[in-house]
Amino acid sequence: MPEPTDPPNPTGPTASEDHSESPGPSGPSEPQDSHGLSLPLPRLLEAVLGVGSDLELRGTLQRIVENAAALTGARYAALSVLAPGDSGLAEFCTAGLTESERARIERPPSGRRGLLGAVVHESAPLRLTDLTADPRSCGVPPGHPEMHSFLGVPLLVQDEVYGNLYLTEKRGGPFTAEDEQVTRLLAAQAGIAIENARLYETARRRERWIEGAAAVTTALLAGEAAADALMTVAERARVLADASAGVILQPTDEGGMEIVTASAPDGRGGLVGTTIAPGSAVLEQLLGGEPVFLDDSATDARMTTPVRHRFGPSMMLPLQAGGRLIGTLALPRRRGDPPYSPAEKLLATQFASQAALALVLADAQQRRERLAVFEDRDRIARDLHDLVVQRLFATGMMLESTQRRTAAEERDAEVHATLGRAVDELRSTVQEVRTAIFALQQPPADAPTSFRGKVLRETAGAAAVLGVQPSVQFTGPVDTRIPDAVAGHLLSALRGALATASRRSGTTRVGVTVDATVRLPDGRPGVRLKVSADDGTDGPAGDTAEGTADGSGRREATTTWQAPL
Numbered sequence: 001m002p003e004p005t006d007p008p009n010p011t012g013p014t015a016s017e018d019h020s021e022s023p024g025p026s027g028p029s030e031p032q033d034s035h036g037l038s039l040p041l042p043r044l045l046e047a048v049l050g051v052g053s054d055l056e057l058r059g060t061l062q063r064i065v066e067n068a069a070a071l072t073g074a075r076y077a078a079l080s081v082l083a084p085g086d087s088g089l090a091e092f093c094t095a096g097l098t099e100s101e102r103a104r105i106e107r108p109p110s111g112r113r114g115l116l117g118a119v120v121h122e123s124a125p126l127r128l129t130d131l132t133a134d135p136r137s138c139g140v141p142p143g144h145p146e147m148h149s150f151l152g153v154p155l156l157v158q159d160e161v162y163g164n165l166y167l168t169e170k171r172g173g174p175f176t177a178e179d180e181q182v183t184r185l186l187a188a189q190a191g192i193a194i195e196n197a198r199l200y201e202t203a204r205r206r207e208r209w210i211e212g213a214a215a216v217t218t219a220l221l222a223g224e225a226a227a228d229a230l231m232t233v234a235e236r237a238r239v240l241a242d243a244s245a246g247v248i249l250q251p252t253d254e255g256g257m258e259i260v261t262a263s264a265p266d267g268r269g270g271l272v273g274t275t276i277a278p279g280s281a282v283l284e285q286l287l288g289g290e291p292v293f294l295d296d297s298a299t300d301a302r303m304t305t306p307v308r309h310r311f312g313p314s315m316m317l318p319l320q321a322g323g324r325l326i327g328t329l330a331l332p333r334r335r336g337d338p339p340y341s342p343a344e345k346l347l348a349t350q351f352a353s354q355a356a357l358a359l360v361l362a363d364a365q366q367r368r369e370r371l372a373v374f375e376d377r378d379r380i381a382r383d384l385h386d387l388v389v390q391r392l393f394a395t396g397m398m399l400e401s402t403q404r405r406t407a408a409e410e411r412d413a414e415v416h417a418t419l420g421r422a423v424d425e426l427r428s429t430v431q432e433v434r435t436a437i438f439a440l441q442q443p444p445a446d447a448p449t450s451f452r453g454k455v456l457r458e459t460a461g462a463a464a465v466l467g468v469q470p471s472v473q474f475t476g477p478v479d480t481r482i483p484d485a486v487a488g489h490l491l492s493a494l495r496g497a498l499a500t501a502s503r504r505s506g507t508t509r510v511g512v513t514v515d516a517t518v519r520l521p522d523g524r525p526g527v528r529l530k531v532s533a534d535d536g537t538d539g540p541a542g543d544t545a546e547g548t549a550d551g552s553g554r555r556e557a558t559t560t561w562q563a564p565l
Contacts (some may be wrong), residue, residue, distance in 0.1 A: 057197035074167035220362035235263035317352035406523040476516035497531035509534040
């Protein structure tokens, strides 16, 4: 009785499998006939020539299996390509099985045990009259067609066994030496097809990684923010590596590493914020700039993170450039996925090095751009102070002198009033220019820390709602005289006044004045906030329902807030 078999084969014959290396009996074979190949020669040439006509591996292997069955008279034929490591079969093609026979078989053989294993381990053809009589045989799986005659040859690529091509149930007798020769030739062609396909796939994979690295470099140098740049690296690497997640870890102050960015189509839940504790064996390698490759993150004793059970094979690659460790790029696959090949590890490591260099260059470029902005703002501020303010101040002094002369000579009162308004406008302009100079001296991306800067931030934010840029004037040392508590209340009042002004239709001008030199009615020093909104319409001089009108007839709504210092 045959022994228990390897897991059943869904699509083709399963010669019984075992690990024994002892030779089995060989069935009778016919002597080679020098004219024996004359009949199948056209079909054989067609099969050989067809190998190089298609880069699609699956179709090529299927044709080889069908031709092998036809040329040898075998009822069943199968070709199996071993996957890297011990992870089953990469390809499995069959010929001769009916649909009902396929349905009765659960899954293909492993290709590494029994008679198939003997072909692989011994790297030599095996021809049997009755496979059930061989001591290495363990029968066929339940539901599998009955088989006796057997011919198996290894698929060799540069002296390395990639799989096997095997035939069973030859019509009209046992397999012959001629059949073995034909099958060996077809197996050699299959080996060439496999090698060509793998070389092509390796070249395409390398091309994709190179294109990915170039795309990342282009995106980073386009000026992305730091967080977006890290996400770009993680997402592109995840796609290229066919990983379930791409994460970036960065060193922490405590000496560990923390996931700061994650790209995971299945969900990032629990990934961002996960840390590798100090002292971990993995951490020591990463901080030393060495890559870490794991066959199974869930079971590797070096992994201590709480999310390790979600992943299988993984690569952890240092992002290092110029001796500076930016972080780590981790590319874990799902549990049960194939491990990373040596070529994939090499390409991913090179990608990480280029990405790290791109991150450093992008950071340096952004620093240079910020420095150029700061330098330009400083230059504008100096020009405004040295040229504009001084000229305005000199013009104001000339007008004041003229105003005093016209007053002393008691001439035209209208000219005197006009000069007075011009002097007031110049003073207001000087205040606004000084405010602009102060704003230019603040870093554009930083939150303001001074009271003056906070007021300017509030008015700048309200400009989009108001439709106009409010003018701002400060009187007195507002940054030093106004305490934090009063400043907070003043800013709240400012927001309310600006919101009120935004609800007025047709507002054409908004002015904000903060005076830290006022005296309150009770004689205490204080600060006064005044927000005026001009709607640009004409009205009678004097008080109005909404505010007051100046001599020009423009109506203003004024909000005043004050507090003691």
